[in-house]
Amino acid sequence: EPEVTQTPSHQVTQMGQEVILRCVPISNHLYFYWYRQILGQKVEFLVSFYNNEISEKSEIFDDQFSVERPDGSNFTLKIRSTKLEDSAMYFCASSVDRAEQYFGPGTRLTVT
Amino acid sequence: QQQVKQSPQSLIVQKGGIPIINCAYENTAFDYFPWYQQFPGKGPALLIAIRPDVSEKKEGRFTISFNKSAKQFSLHIMDSQPGDSATYFCAASEGLGGYNKLIFGAGTRLAVHP
Numbered sequence: 001e002p003e004v005t006q007t008p009s010h011q012v013t014q015m016g017q018e019v020i021l022r023c024v025p026i027s028n029h030l031y032f033y034w035y036r037q038i039l040g041q042k043v044e045f046l047v048s049f050y051n052n053e054i055s056e057k058s059e060i061f062d063d064q065f066s067v068e069r070p071d072g073s074n075f076t077l078k079i080r081s082t083k084l085e086d087s088a089m090y091f092c093a094s095s096v097d098r099a100e101q102y103f104g105p106g107t108r109l110t111v112t
Numbered sequence: 113q114q115q116v117k118q119s120p121q122s123l124i125v126q127k128g129g130i131p132i133i134n135c136a137y138e139n140t141a142f143d144y145f146p147w148y149q150q151f152p153g154k155g156p157a158l159l160i161a162i163r164p165d166v167s168e169k170k171e172g173r174f175t176i177s178f179n180k181s182a183k184q185f186s187l188h189i190m191d192s193q194p195g196d197s198a199t200y201f202c203a204a205s206e207g208l209g210g211y212n213k214l215i216f217g218a219g220t221r222l223a224v225h226p
């Protein structure tokens with residue numbers, strides 16, 4: 001069964017450093033998302049991406065964040081200058097239509 | 113308006129019991145209501161979903177009940193098993209088009225004791 005994959009599974013970085021989180025969505029899916037989950041809390045929407053552009057973003061997704069689909073298969077989330085409060089699980093999701101979103105296993109980001 | 117309120121926060125049942133998790137929303141534009149199951153260290157997995165044109169949907173041991181007038185929906189797990197022990201999230205999204213964000217509830221940690 002096709003699945004969303006994410007790398008790395010765990011990323012440790014120092015405050016102020018740039019990180020890039022990578023995702024490979026399910027191959028025939030057209031809509032891509034990033035969500036985050038701070039430990040023990042609910043899953044929060046960050047950004048949605050369709051047709052090579054951002055379709056919606058949350059207030060969390062400020063100028064420090066960017067997304068890209070560089071090569072038609074990967075979907076990346078970049079945080080330019082990480083802060084302690086960026087520590088969370090980051091989930092990529094994809095969907096073929098407006099409904100069912102399938103999530104990857106997540107990248108745990110730890111900012112020290 | 114954009115919130116989805118989920119209860120209870122945690123739930124313990126015996127094997128074979130029927131845990132019920134409830135969610136409520138305010139935004140009447142929400143038109144898609146999925147439930148996700150999450151095991152520790154894993155991503156949320158889509159379990160079952162419903163749209164407001166039906167009042168109930170069953171898939172295997174999982175049933176969603178939907179009350180449009182009350183703006184509430186719930187997940188029932190029939191004949192629960194220890195392997196069902198996980199965190200369950202309800203969610204909602206709105207609108208047409210394919211890029212609608214999911215608004216998640218706070219989650220319910222379910223423990224099914226043997």
